[in-house]
C-alpha cells in the first residue's frame with residue numbers, strides 16, 4: 248500500500264525553522280540519553296525519503312555522518328550534482344510530484360518519508376500526505392518557516408496517538424481522513 252508520512256519537529260507557534268533558518272531550538276530540551284523520538288523506527292518503516300533542496304542542503308551543512316539509511320530523493324530545479332560521498336544514497340528529481348512518485352513507486356518503494364517545508368505544503372495541496380508525526384518543542388519562535396500554509400480546502404485528520412518525550416516534547420500522530 249502506498250503511504251506518504253511527514254515526520255517533523257515544530258515550535259509551539261508552528262515553525263519548522265526559526266528566523267534565518269535557525270534550528271538550534273530543536274536541541275533546546277536536554278536529551279542526555281539521545282532519545283531518537285521515533286526516528287529510527289520511522290527509518291525501518293519507510294522505503295525511501297523525498298525532501299526539498301533546502302532541507303537537503305541543511306542536512307549536508309551539519310557535516311555529520313549521513314543520517315538516512317534509505318534512498319533519498321531530493322527535489323530541485325537548481326541542483327545538478329550530488330556530493331561524491333552521497334552518490335548511490337541521494338538522487339536528484341524534478342517535475343510534477345505525481346511523476347516523481349511514479350518513478351519512486353516503480354522501484355518498488357511505496358512507504359515514503361516526506362520532508363521539507365515547501366515540499367510538505369506542495370504534497371499536502373495535492374492530497375498526497377497520508378500521515379503526520381509532528382513533534383512539538385515547547386518554544387515560541389515568533390517567525391521563520393511555517394510548517395503549514397494556505398490550502399484551497401480544509402483537510403480532516405484523525406488523531407492516532409500522542410506521546411510525551413523528556414517530559415517536555417509532545418509528539419502527535421495523525422492520519423489524513425479526507426479533503427473537503
Ligand SMILES: NC(=O)c1ccc[n+]([C@@H]2O[C@H](COP(=O)([O-])OP(=O)(O)OC[C@H]3O[C@@H](n4cnc5c(N)ncnc54)[C@H](OP(=O)(O)O)[C@@H]3O)[C@@H](O)[C@H]2O)c1
Pocket residue numbers: 254255256257262263264268270298299300301302303305322323324325326340341342343344362363364365366367369392
Ligand atoms: N524542524 C524540522 O524538523 C525540519 C525538517 C526539515 C526541514 N527543516 C527546515 O525547514 C526549512 C525548509 O525549507 P523550505 O521551506 O525551503 O523547503 P524544502 O522543501 O526543504 O526546499 C524547497 C526547495 O525544494 C525544491 N522543490 C520543491 N518542490 C519541487 C519540485 N516539485 N520539483 C523540483 N524542485 C522542487 C526547490 O528547490 P530549487 O530552488 O533548487 O528548485 C525548492 O526551493 C529549512 O530551513 C530546513 O532546514 C526543519
